[in-house]
Amino acid sequence: MSVAKLSTRDRKSSRFSRGLRMALLGTFVLTAAGTLAGCGSNEDIAYEERPVEQIYNTAMDYMQEQNYYRAAKEFDEVERQHPYSEWARRATLMSAYANYMTNNYDDAILGTQRFIQLHPGNKDVPYALYLTGLCYYERISDVGRDQKMTENALNTFSELVRRYPKSEYARDARLKIDLTRDHLAGKEMEIGRWYLNKHDYIAAINRFRTVILRYQTTTHTPEALERLTEAYLALGIQPEAQTAAAILGYNYPGSEWYEDAYNLLAGKGLKPEKHEGSWISEAWGSVF
Numbered sequence: 001m002s003v004a005k006l007s008t009r010d011r012k013s014s015r016f017s018r019g020l021r022m023a024l025l026g027t028f029v030l031t032a033a034g035t036l037a038g039c040g041s042n043e044d045i046a047y048e049e050r051p052v053e054q055i056y057n058t059a060m061d062y063m064q065e066q067n068y069y070r071a072a073k074e075f076d077e078v079e080r081q082h083p084y085s086e087w088a089r090r091a092t093l094m095s096a097y098a099n100y101m102t103n104n105y106d107d108a109i110l111g112t113q114r115f116i117q118l119h120p121g122n123k124d125v126p127y128a129l130y131l132t133g134l135c136y137y138e139r140i141s142d143v144g145r146d147q148k149m150t151e152n153a154l155n156t157f158s159e160l161v162r163r164y165p166k167s168e169y170a171r172d173a174r175l176k177i178d179l180t181r182d183h184l185a186g187k188e189m190e191i192g193r194w195y196l197n198k199h200d201y202i203a204a205i206n207r208f209r210t211v212i213l214r215y216q217t218t219t220h221t222p223e224a225l226e227r228l229t230e231a232y233l234a235l236g237i238q239p240e241a242q243t244a245a246a247i248l249g250y251n252y253p254g255s256e257w258y259e260d261a262y263n264l265l266a267g268k269g270l271k272p273e274k275h276e277g278s279w280i281s282e283a284w285g286s287v288f
Helices: 009-014 016-023 052-064 068-081 086-101 105-118 125-137 148-163 170-197 201-214 221-235 238-251 256-266 279-284
Strands: none
Touching: 052 068, 052 086, 068 086, 086 105, 086 125, 105 125, 125 148, 125 170, 148 170, 170 201, 170 221, 201 221, 201 279, 221 238, 221 256, 238 256, 238 279
């Protein structure tokens, strides 16, 4: 199962006003209005000493024009020329947001992490964590590829929910936690099925076991239990096979996976039955 990712420019643009509002805006434009500088190309900015209000307002003008590349460069210039100003702190996060909007995720993460390290008690740390999580989340690949980005997204969103459970970003973070967990479970299932097809039953069981122990609430659990039934039967370990099928039937009685597991057991003259001491039964606790 692939995670639904928010990678299109339109979806990002729809978060523009919300992101800025949540991330600092309010009174971001300084009272001394700056004039728009530069031609909007992707060239680096030549150093030219300017007042902080001029640089910052130029960056904000670029943001309003959705010229995020130039905006990020100008926000970086605020930090470079006026590192100890109040606006440098705000520019750090704004630059990260602008980089995110151009899919420059690595630079965006560097910005959010720098913001969190320098200002750990700031009210915008939850937003910085959320933006960091999005930078990982939008690079999640299909289950056939490496899942490092999925793990990073899960860890970041989990940290956000743990540290700031009542923040305005926590609800969406929880949703994305569920999606990333389901994706990681899907990766384990893919590998497990590959081992099962190769008749490497021990390796397959280890993968399905991970799904049961770590991702029990995901959509892959019914199949994992059926695959455990299949693998244990192939190894002649009937008690574990019966227990897997019994738990599958108890929790997902109408699923096709239970029907398959039941038929596998019936073909051996067995039926679903819980056995004491089974790790599968212990993983479910007092489910019976």
